[in-house]
Amino acid sequence: MKVSTKRTMKALLMQTLCFDIGGTKIQAAVIDATGTLLNQKTVPTPTSSWNHGKAALEILANDYLRLYPNIQSCGIACAGPLDTQSGKLQNPTNLNWGHAPIQEEMSKLLNIPVALENDAASAVMGEFKVGQFKGKQSLAMIALGTGLGVGIINNGKIFRTSQNQHPEIGHQILNSQALETWCACGNAGCAEGYIAGSHFLTKTRELLFQPEISMLDILKMASLQDPIVMKQFNLYSLHLAQFIYNLNLVFESQNFVLAGGFTNAASYFLDNTFSLLSKWCTERKQPVPQIALTTLSNPALYGAWALAQETITD
Numbered sequence: 001m002k003v004s005t006k007r008t009m010k011a012l013l014m015q016t017l018c019f020d021i022g023g024t025k026i027q028a029a030v031i032d033a034t035g036t037l038l039n040q041k042t043v044p045t046p047t048s049s050w051n052h053g054k055a056a057l058e059i060l061a062n063d064y065l066r067l068y069p070n071i072q073s074c075g076i077a078c079a080g081p082l083d084t085q086s087g088k089l090q091n092p093t094n095l096n097w098g099h100a101p102i103q104e105e106m107s108k109l110l111n112i113p114v115a116l117e118n119d120a121a122s123a124v125m126g127e128f129k130v131g132q133f134k135g136k137q138s139l140a141m142i143a144l145g146t147g148l149g150v151g152i153i154n155n156g157k158i159f160r161t162s163q164n165q166h167p168e169i170g171h172q173i174l175n176s177q178a179l180e181t182w183c184a185c186g187n188a189g190c191a192e193g194y195i196a197g198s199h200f201l202t203k204t205r206e207l208l209f210q211p212e213i214s215m216l217d218i219l220k221m222a223s224l225q226d227p228i229v230m231k232q233f234n235l236y237s238l239h240l241a242q243f244i245y246n247l248n249l250v251f252e253s254q255n256f257v258l259a260g261g262f263t264n265a266a267s268y269f270l271d272n273t274f275s276l277l278s279k280w281c282t283e284r285k286q287p288v289p290q291i292a293l294t295t296l297s298n299p300a301l302y303g304a305w306a307l308a309q310e311t312i313t314d
């Protein structure tokens with residue numbers, strides 16, 4: 001009984017170091033055993049090389065390890081592609097980190113177990129564990145940021161391909177003839193080329209002939225109903241609705257959570273996206289899925305927390 005109480009106490013004190021590594025920024029956090037986020041920091045991602053990236057992670061980790069001595073595991077959510085079996089990156093589209101053995105190197109550096117997961121898979125896991133659709137057995141996360149990340153919980157588990165990889169659903173081709181819509185993956189007209197926030201910004205800048213205009217200023221133009229910007233948002237709603245509709249045909253996810261920086265613009269595209277989706281689903285006599293914006297500050301950090309806890313064996 002005493003041993004069991006000790007174990008419970010130890011488990012309650014456990015803290016987890018979590019990273020979410022994207023093409024623009026690295027977010028780091030410490031989350032305790034109850035899922036409470038204790039501290040969070042953000043730094044720009046050094047995209048030039050893995051060595052620079054590793055140095056940035058090391059600085060963040062050392063700061064947190066000094067402040068939180070009960071950190072006993074680390075969870076890393078990272079932009080893909082990556083291989084969760086070998087713990088290596090696979091030349092992620094928006095990072096120049098090559099095939100870095102990130103899990104092994106970080107585990108050696110920190111001297112604690114490290115879990116590695118694709119950022120979108122980690123985000124959907126975070127929603128599944130602590131988000132508004134907590135416990136829903138079928139759930140999809142669409143992260144609208146520098147890239148387009150998609151994570152699926154199917155029948156209560158993270159969905160992987162037949163090769164046990166994270167499915168790169170964001171790179172399905174919607175229109176191979178759209179030569180003006182190139183994606184960093186090397187193809188024209190893939191979903192990321194239409195739906196990633198960075199692509200929306202690039203395209204809208206071109207149409208406005210303002211190559212430097214910020215997203216904030218574009219949102220100000222939207223609030224004044226600028227016709228070029230509103231046309232762009234209408235097109236964006238159409239592409240996003242098509243993408244969600246197709247995903248729902250395959251997975252019947254029914255619960256879709258949107259996250260990522262571009263959701264700041266959701267008031268200009270979400271209602272229209274939902275209207276189109278409702279129309280198509282109703283015509284086909286299928287249930288209309290729920291779509292919600294995440295309520296978590298960063299769902300991928302919570303997913304990294306949940307997955308890192310699984311690496312601890314008492």
Ligand SMILES: [Zn+2]
Binds near residue numbers: 191
């Ligand atoms: Zn692509």
